[in-house]
Amino acid sequence: MNYNFNKPIDRLSTDSVKYGLRKVLFGTEDIIPLWVADMDLPTAPEITAALVERMQHPIYGYTLQGDLFWESAINWIKKRHNWDIKKHEFTFTPGIVPAIGLLIQALSNQNERVAIFSPVYGPFKDNIIGTGRTLVDIPLINQNNFYNIDFDTLEKEMIKGLKLLVFCNPQNPSGRVWNKVELQKLLQLCEQYDVNIISDEIHADLVLFEATHTPLASLSEIGEKRVVTCMAPSKTFNLAGLNCAYLIFKNKELQKRYLAKVKHLHLDFGGIVATTSQIAAYNKGENWYQEVKKYFESNINYIIEELSDSPITVMKTNATYLLWLDCSKISRNNKILKDFFYKKAKVGVQDGEMFGAAGQGFMRMNIACARSILEESVKRIKIALD
Incomplete structure (x- = not known):
């Protein structure tokens, strides 16, 4: 077409x-x-057609994210990134920005130090400061018009005491795709200094020019232990206004801590439009x-x-x-x-x-x-x- x-x-x-x-x-x-x-x-017109068909039903009640919803994500991630996810490892969220704020609260305490690599998507900083944590801003190194992680400064900040890292993979605003060597080094340091990672991978599907995205949590047992992955069909299919995203927890304890923050707020399930659009996007887009x-x-x-x-x-x-x-x-x-x-x-x-x-x-x-x-x-x- x-x-x-x-x-x-x-x-x-x-x-x-x-x-x-x-x-x-x-x-x-x-x-x-x-x-x-x-x-x-x-x-994609396939998404529009699915939404129109669903909206022709006259009742717009509470909606489950059932097997079709999660199987669409499981199959998409496997095909796109060669990563196996189980249904129970997902948690729905209406948006990655609010989820990051809630994750920061779930995985750290007031005044604890939370790091970012800058320049980076502004709401990372806003969420860290807004939740009463101490922002640790580690600038990326611009070498020949290309960003690299300053691992020396990162380790120095970890030695001082770092609780959490909010990471952008691929990087926004630069479009930098991190390679496996860099990601492995990052995981090793986080394991050595007991630092967990929130990995925003909302742009993961939009790798270009034959580049390959590597989900940080997929690399090793350390990744599964330390990383919460944030993904969505929204950037991929231009669905940002439909409030559909999800988190991937390979570590049950981290998932439990997050759900303790959101269950009573009813922020772990979505609506008709989110459900319909994701299924159509991943299955037909x-x-x-x-x-x-x-x-x-x-x-x-x-x-x-x-x-x-x-x-x-x-x-x-x-x-x-x-x-x-x-x-x-x-x-x-x-x-x-x-x-x-x-x-x-x-x-x-x-x-x-x-x-x-x-x-x-x-x-x-x-x-x-x-x-x-x-x-x-x-x-x-x-x-x-x-």
């Missing part, structure tokens, strides 16, 4: 966060929004998924080529539809960069400092949109540069 990703779609009447917050975030609605991580592309990845690769290559002679450097990426733009040759001051992109170019990329101090001089661009939108964005950026 051919999918038309080149046709722009009007989202103005849909209460879209991406478009509805333009005035608030950028100071104007006259801007192309390329910020928040959802796609301006139509999801393969062709769409393969095509949309090719489209992302094409868009990424387009941006890299178009900006190759500019002062903006695109960081090497192997995953996600998000590009990490090094704009430090324009300015290292993000206020100046925001003025440049928002007021002069009228392109709403995301402020790099939202990903921590290590994001100074950077901006994040979402390329999951029709090519014509990217062409207009590049045109505006080049005119502003000139």
